[in-house]
Amino acid sequence: MSTAEHLAQLGVTIEQARDFIISNVSQPSVIYNISVQNNITAQMLAEIYGGVTEGDVVAFFNISGLDGSALTEDSGNTGGDNLLATAQSRSVTDSDYGSLPTTGDSPAVESGSYWESTNLTYSFNNAEPADYADEGLTGFIAFPEAAKVPTRASFEDIETFSNLKFTEVADEGDIRLNAVQQEGNTDGYAYFPDGTSLGGDVFLNNAYTTTDQYQAGSSNYFTVVHELGHALGLEHTFEGDASLPADIENVTHSVMSYTDHQTHTLSFIIEDGSIYSNYVDNHYNTDYAYYDVIGLQAAYGANTSHNTGNNTYTVNFDSTSHDVIWDAGGTDTIDASSATGESHIDLRAEHFSSIDIRDAITQAADTITEMGITDSNYITFIQEQYQDMASTGILFTGEKNLAISKGVWIENVISGAANDQIQDNAVDNIITTGAGDDVISLTEGGFDTVNAGSGNDRVSFDVSSDSVQTEQQSDGSYLVVGSDFAAQLTGVETLEFTDTFMTLA
Ligand SMILES: [Ca+2]
Ligand SMILES: [Ca+2]
Ligand SMILES: [Ca+2]
Ligand SMILES: [Zn+2]
Secondary structure, X not given: OOHHHHXXXXXXXXXXXHHHHHHOOOOHHHHHHHHHHOOOOHHHHHHHHOOOOHHHHHHHHHHXXXXXXXXXXXXXXXXXXXXXXXXXXXXXXXXXXXXXXXXOOOOOXXXXXXXOOOEEEEEEOOOOOHHHHHHOOOOOEOOOHHHHHHHXXXXXXXXXXXXXXXXXXXXXXXXXXXXXXXXXXXXXXXXXXXXXXXXXXXXXXXXXXXXXXXXXXXXXXXXXXXXXXXXXXXXXXXXXXXXXXXXXXXXXOOOOOOOOOOOEEEEEEEEOOEXXXXXXXXXXXXXXXXXXXXXXXXXXXXXXXXXXXXXXXEOOOOOOOOEEEOOOOOOOEEEOOOOOOEEEEXXXXXXXXXXXXXXXXXXXXHHHHHHOOOOHHXXXXXXXXXXXXXXXXXXXXOOOOEXXXXXXXXXXXXXXXXXXXXXXXXXXXXXEOOOOOOEXXXXXXXXEEEEOOOOOOEEEOOOOHXXXXXXXXXXXXXXXXXXXXXXXXEOOOEEEOOOOEEEOO
């Protein structure tokens, strides 16, 4: 069969094939994988490209670390007998954002009452405007400088993931921010954007005015994030047509919840022979949480130009509270290499990870060590305080401290020194787990690379052992190739299949 006939069977002309090669000449693996999949030989590629020999084509691939000879007729490997070539044909490198949130994806926070424009202005009221006359407001003060910090930061955060654009104006913004006396223990309230003059306006409690009170991670900072959510049309997660399920109806999942969860840490002081504990509310969200991001994207569209390059997200116990990754493209990495606690990292969009987990026992031990405490009564007190706080759910432990939003592809991950658990996603992943006994689950496809480092490490697949080919490579790594996935494994001791375990040399 001629080259033209072979290509015709694939539905392309020689000219189209040449254009494809020219436009992908900087990505040899793309041309290589397509050739392997479609039994296109080096000889055919030479003819399609023109002016080069079969040997030139083989050399072109070899320079890029690909086995060019696998594409020659006399290698005996044409068409995928060579396991590495077959593995490369399992590659899935679509790093563009996937399907984006639409109405109904985050029903618990979607009120349906939204601004018509995505270009909004906001202003800080220093005195009561005339149209508030019927509101019966008391204690009107100039909007506190300290509260402007979380306001501006929240608008900036929203711009990173949604199509909304905010401009601060001196007066009469679409969203007007106020500080007034509040009923009972209310920290603030806001109106949905309903087309009225008060629609979108925010009212904070005039009792809070200091920088200290509005520190990042505090409940007052969080109040600003929450009220701006209302001002943009987000409703409470526990009201309206839909609510979050009870087990996730908390501020880890949405800033529109009232249920504190993993928002506090503890500190201790020893004074005059006694030990005292302090609750510290320093782990409230400063940014919108998972369901809020999806709800606002559904209402106003996603910012598809945010973080389109190759980004690294560095995460550990100290660096993050309850973050959500919105990333619109590129080859991206979650770097949890500094973690000393266990990490359970799930690369799939719409899943949560728990990175650098430190439970109550670990935090108590760390505190005892840091404070150099040897008195057994103090030690018992510290341990009990941590365990009591953990039992109410408000002790921050790192649980679910990172979410990957809908439509986001994160390709690579580096975990820390503890015993970690990693879940792959559907594209080619590079998974590096370092020290510790790690478990890596490769169930989603692509041609994944695992370097499990030291320890007793296991890779699990959701297929039976007889449906894969396994081969040790000259560099000592193992190739595992299935019908729709492949993996290249280094530092892995055990393979787990649905029917059996396999020990690697
Ligand atoms: Ca990116
Ligand atoms: Ca390891
Ligand atoms: Ca994968
Ligand atoms: Zn509210």
